[in-house]
Amino acid sequence: xxxxxxxxxxxxxxxxxxxxxxxxxxxxxxxxxxxxxxxxxxxxxxxxxxxxxxxxxxxxxxxxxxxxxxxxxxxxxxxxxxxxxxxxxxxxxxxxxxxxxxxxxxxxxxxxxxxxxxxxxxxxxxxxxxxxxxxxxxxxxxxxxxxxxxxxxxxxxxxxxxxxxxxxxxxxxxxxxxxxxxxxxxxxxxxxxxxxxxxxxxxxxxxxxxxxxxxxxxxxxxxxxxxxxxxxxxxxxxxxxxxxxxxxxxxxxxxxxxxxxxxxxxxx
Amino acid sequence: xxxxxxxxxxxxxxxxxxxxxxxxxxxxxxxxxxxxxxxxxxxxxxxxxxxxxxxxxxxxxxxxxxxxxxxxxxxxxxxxxxxxxxxxxxxxxxxxxxxxxxxxxxxxxxxxxxxxxxxxxxxxxxxxxxxxxxxxxxxxxxxxxxxxxxxxxxxxxxxxxxxxxxxxxxxxxxxxxxxxxxxxxxxxxxxxxxxxxxxxxxxxxxxxxxxxxxxxxxxxxxxxxx
Numbered sequence: 001x002x003x004x005x006x007x008x009x010x011x012x013x014x015x016x017x018x019x020x021x022x023x024x025x026x027x028x029x030x031x032x033x034x035x036x037x038x039x040x041x042x043x044x045x046x047x048x049x050x051x052x053x054x055x056x057x058x059x060x061x062x063x064x065x066x067x068x069x070x071x072x073x074x075x076x077x078x079x080x081x082x083x084x085x086x087x088x089x090x091x092x093x094x095x096x097x098x099x100x101x102x103x104x105x106x107x108x109x110x111x112x113x114x115x116x117x118x119x120x121x122x123x124x125x126x127x128x129x130x131x132x133x134x135x136x137x138x139x140x141x142x143x144x145x146x147x148x149x150x151x152x153x154x155x156x157x158x159x160x161x162x163x164x165x166x167x168x169x170x171x172x173x174x175x176x177x178x179x180x181x182x183x184x185x186x187x188x189x190x191x192x193x194x195x196x197x198x199x200x201x202x203x204x205x206x207x208x209x210x211x212x213x214x215x216x217x218x219x220x221x222x223x224x225x226x227x228x229x230x231x232x233x234x235x236x237x238x239x240x241x242x243x244x245x246x247x248x249x250x251x252x253x254x255x256x257x258x259x260x261x262x263x264x265x266x267x268x
Numbered sequence: 269x270x271x272x273x274x275x276x277x278x279x280x281x282x283x284x285x286x287x288x289x290x291x292x293x294x295x296x297x298x299x300x301x302x303x304x305x306x307x308x309x310x311x312x313x314x315x316x317x318x319x320x321x322x323x324x325x326x327x328x329x330x331x332x333x334x335x336x337x338x339x340x341x342x343x344x345x346x347x348x349x350x351x352x353x354x355x356x357x358x359x360x361x362x363x364x365x366x367x368x369x370x371x372x373x374x375x376x377x378x379x380x381x382x383x384x385x386x387x388x389x390x391x392x393x394x395x396x397x398x399x400x401x402x403x404x405x406x407x408x409x410x411x412x413x414x415x416x417x418x419x420x421x422x423x424x425x426x427x428x429x430x431x432x433x434x435x436x437x438x439x440x441x442x443x444x445x446x447x448x449x450x451x452x453x454x455x456x457x458x459x460x461x462x463x464x465x466x467x468x469x470x471x472x473x474x475x476x477x478x479x480x481x482x483x484x485x486x487x488x489x490x491x492x493x494x
Contacts, residue, residue, distance in 0.1 A: 089348075099318060103317075104335065264320060267318070268318045
């Protein structure tokens with residue numbers, strides 16, 4: 001119950017920056033789409049006049065455009081930064097909210113899971129909004145070129161799967177989608193563990209983030225080195241199993257570290 | 269009773285708190301006294317688990333600390349400063365089962381606070397009163413106050429001092445750090461004097477006053493050689 005209440009407070013606090021991020025993303029993408037449609041139409045006209053009738057429009061070309069990819073990159077960077085900021089903001093400023101959060105009569109892990117759930121909701125929200133935006137962009141794309149009687153090739157799904165980032169965001173199967181989401185959550189868990197370890201050093205110096213990062217790099221690299229050692233001896237099924245176990249271990253260790261530092265070591 | 273037992277805290281090469289033990293009784297005001305940097309705030313934060321001690325323990329009535337029974341009031345806002353006092357109250361109601369809305373409403377009225385005011389808009393004195401109202405409305409058995417009078421005007425001080433001697437504070441134990449000793453000297457029951465992270469003197473204020481004819485400030489002069 002407390003988790004849901006705190007989640008509600010966290011969501012309320014994140015709503016404004018999240019909406020600004022989404023608005024920025026949509027403005028950039030639709031702005032770029034408008035430019036792309038105009039520019040491609042001009043190009044098609046030039047080619048048509050030159051007698052090159054084979055040129056066809058592709059939604060994949062739009063999705064591969066610098067501005068579109070940059071908008072996605074900025075959104076991903078913003079989400080990663082917010083995963084850090086969601087903790088640091090409560091230690092900063094004239095109102096040290098962490099003092100209040102840590103003196104609430106409840107388990108401190110409620111704070112951890114409320115912040116984690118907030119990030120997960122933001123991520124899923126962003127994915128959902130981007131999906132709708134993509135559909136709308138595709139409709140605008142096809143309507144425009146249909147109206148101009150300009151030929152197009154490739155479907156919406158083909159355009160998405162041919163794009164590296166979008167192919168990962170919206171894979172063909174739900175299982176892959178869940179796996180990709182888990183990867184994202186593990187990245188967030190590593191970020192949370194980093195912040196909580198760093199904030200637990202009372203003697204904060206330049207070495208605090210370095211030490212915190214070093215601990216996590218060790219946790220991150222041991223299974224990777226293990227895989228490099230074992231890869232020749234593992235068959236496909238075993239590799240999948242190995243990856244699954246590593247993900248669970250990473251999630252478990254980062255949550256355990258987060259719990260340990262949050263409950264007994266954190267300094268405000 | 270709050271029992272602080274053999275606590276230690278080191279910062280770099282300096283032992284900020286060195287084997288400190290003392291008690292603060294329910295129904296009494298215990299004042300941690302010391303010059304700047306003697307570890308008073310660190311002690312309060314350590315008791316609340318905000319700056320964990322390296323060694324030692326803290327017991328509340330013989331048991332590990334129960335945050336339903338102890339409230340901490342810092343010398344600055346403990347909420348994001350864009351929160352209004354109303355929002356702070358709503359948050360407290362959500363997470364503190366013992367939060368007493370009626371008591372909070374009374375304190376808001378007594379302190380002449382405006383619930384719709386943002387914390388960022390409050391003067392230091394008004395913010396101190398809002399912090400105190402939020403802390404007391406938790407209805408704790410023990411209240412830990414870190415420099416509640418720091419930088420506030422004389423009238424705000426008077427209001428807070430008046431509150432300490434009111435029935436609202438009856439049966440509550442108060443552990444306070446302050447440099448404004450003279451303002452609350454007559455309210456303090458027990459003083460714990462710190463120097464370089466150690467307790468240099470612990471005394472019943474009334475005894476010192478009546479038996480030795482000294483004020484706390486007199487004792488401070490003796491101890492700190494000022």
